[in-house]
Amino acid sequence: MKSLKIAVSAIALSAAAFPASADDITIGVISILEGAFAALGQDGIRGVEMAVADAGGQVAGNNIELVVVSSDASPDSAVSAARRLIEQDGAQIIVGPLSGSEGLALRDLSRSYPDVTIINGSSGAQDTTLRDPSENFFRFGGDGAQWMAGVGTYAHDTMGYEKVAIVAEDYSFPYTQVLGFMTEFCSAGGTVPAKFWTPIGNADYSSVVYSIPQDVDAIFVALGGSDAVSFLTQYQQAGFNTPIIGGSITIDQTVLSSDAAFRDMLIGAPAGTPTVSDYDSAEWQAFSATYSEMFPDGLGAPSIFAHHYYMGAQAALLGLEAVGGDLSDGGKAFRAVLNDLEFTQPTGGTMRIDENRNGIVDNFVIEVFEREDGSLGTRAIEVVKDVNQTLGQDVETFLAAGPVSRDNPSCP
Amino acid sequence: MRYFLVLIPLALLPLLLNDFWVSQVLTRALILGVIALSLSFLATYLGVVSFAQVTLAGVAGYAVAYFGPNTVGLGFPLPLYVSLPIALLLSMAAGALIGLVARRSRGIYAIMITLAIGVAFFYFTRQNYALFNGFTGFSGVIAPKMGEGNWGDPMPLYFLALGVSVICVVLVNGFVRSPLGLAVQAVRDAPGRLLALGIPTTYPIVAAFAFSGLIAGSGGILNVWFQERVSSFSVGIGPIIDVLIISVIGGLRHPTGAFVGAIVYVMLDIFAIDLIDRDRFNLLIGIVLLAIVMAAPNGLHQLAIDWVGKLRGRAEQPRTN
Structure with missing residues (x-):
């Protein structure tokens, strides 16, 4: 019986150990860092870090704080990772997840959190955006088809x-x-x-x-x-x-x-x-060179995962820049910006999204x-x-x- | 009286904590605790370690999803007072069936049989689209309405899970004192003598498995309302091992050990990634679990009781379970 009291005090202690910082903008990242896809998930994180480094770690004078949480390719783990980011870390923007069925689960979850914007990482199931899409789930990239x-x-x-x-x-x-x-x-x-x-x-x-x-x-x-x-x-x-x-x-x-x-x-x-390792366009060569420079122990070239997480994070940062880092309206203005956002993607084409918030890609x-x-x-x-x-x-x-x-x- | 000393703080906790702590830590720990309790019950009183408890929870969870509201357009929606009993009956029947299959095996053989059943069920749910909707499973399985809100909201679900946990602990304590429960423990201690007395061992074993199915099924239903979804991943080898770990680190001596194990496991699972480099957080989880098993071979629950005993001095010490 006493042990439960100890558990309770342990809870109280850890609650004090994770304070939230008020001035920073928290971006939650969900990727797979365990199991068979761990190497791919790690490359996704590299993509996000590249996008943040491109912005100098800041947007409209606010520091960007990345909170990375791992899922394990199962929809359940993606949902609990997202809940943790939203409820514990106060993230209003989430970049992720990596795998198809996780994306469907987070699309469903996003309806319960209308003030949170989820920007897909690399998950490629079709119905995430095609049928019954959610207002606050964006995919700056394509699906598997x-x-x-x-x-x-x-x-x-x-x-x-x-x-x-x-x-x-x-x-x-x-x-x-x-x-x-x-x-x-x-x-x-x-x-x-x-x-x-x-x-x-x-x-x-x-x-x-x-x-x-x-x-x-x-x-x-x-x-x-x-x-x-x-x-x-x-x-x-x-x-x-x-x-x-x-x-x-x-x-x-x-x-x-x-x-x-x-x-x-x-x-x-x-x-x-959507991602060719040896593609010879100038934009891709530059992207690839930055990648190799930032991550000497990364893969030989950015993978499909680094590429897509990069685009997701880049969209988030461009959107934040446009609203001056202000998400106090529950992200409404931020999402309005995202809906009309256009930017040059690492392979050289122009990234933009359709009315279901799914990318139109090269x-x-x-x-x-x-x-x-x-x-x-x-x-x-x-x-x-x-x-x-x-x-x-x-x-x-x-x-x-x-x-x-x-x-x-x-x-x- | 001692129970109220624990229950009152647990009932007051939601007033102090935010939604994340209430739902993602406490509620999740209670739900995992209920499922682990069904394993602890079998391990302690029948002497059989069953790897199929997550399967039993999954049977009830899938039943609630199939006979309730979901967003995948599969199943027959039935009213709650029909679907809940169906779910619990199915998980009890599945438990009885597993008990029947495993009734002659002990130790490693029982583990192999129940593990095989668990893995077979996992692959079956993944491949079958007519009943289980394959890989994707069921989503949008929301808890029933309650006034303005919904039983799945953080506070109501916490109290529901707390209530179910208390009922399950009371049920287990009652069951093991009943004649049937005593017969189950007799099967554990001396099956040969029981047979010599003319009492067949099959019925107590099947009954114990069916009872564990009822507990695991309650946990499974709560889990589906908590996750709002159920899929092949919910019954895979990962959750099977998680529940085993929870039972072992919590300790098998007393039913509440499962809940102690669950809270420790959930906190590790959620916060390990903040404490260490994110490439290696599973290493930290593994080391802590190893340390617990080495330092507390009878589980954290027993360790805590021993410490309290030492603090109180030796005067009260000679009291054994």
């Missing part, structure tokens, strides 16, 4: 693929990626006779490998990290050599750096992404190539400008197709 813009057309018209099978993880982000690919590929005349949905962290793909129809021209693979490595290894070892088309996180430096035998299979494989079709030293890299082969969330389609038609799922879209 926008990140595939250009790839379906390229695969059909340039590569000449007619039939493609799909292997992807079984959750909201890959569904969205598959929709982005299939929307273009099917309307160009291609067909998708088979889709295989696998659980995250699956190790044995043999049943999938042998079920893929023999007559397909290519396989669209939307798997991340170790899942991509396991699948490609087992597929190659089974003796198949059907060409690969990659999702945004499949053709990633971590997969390309792997020494496995499947690497030859990947050379020439196309993929879609996307890249990339391909894997072998560098002179034998390592694999990616290079941009096409830039698709001004991709909106409905992929250029009429809003009603796009919404009428229904929410993404295992079976939607379909063109067997």
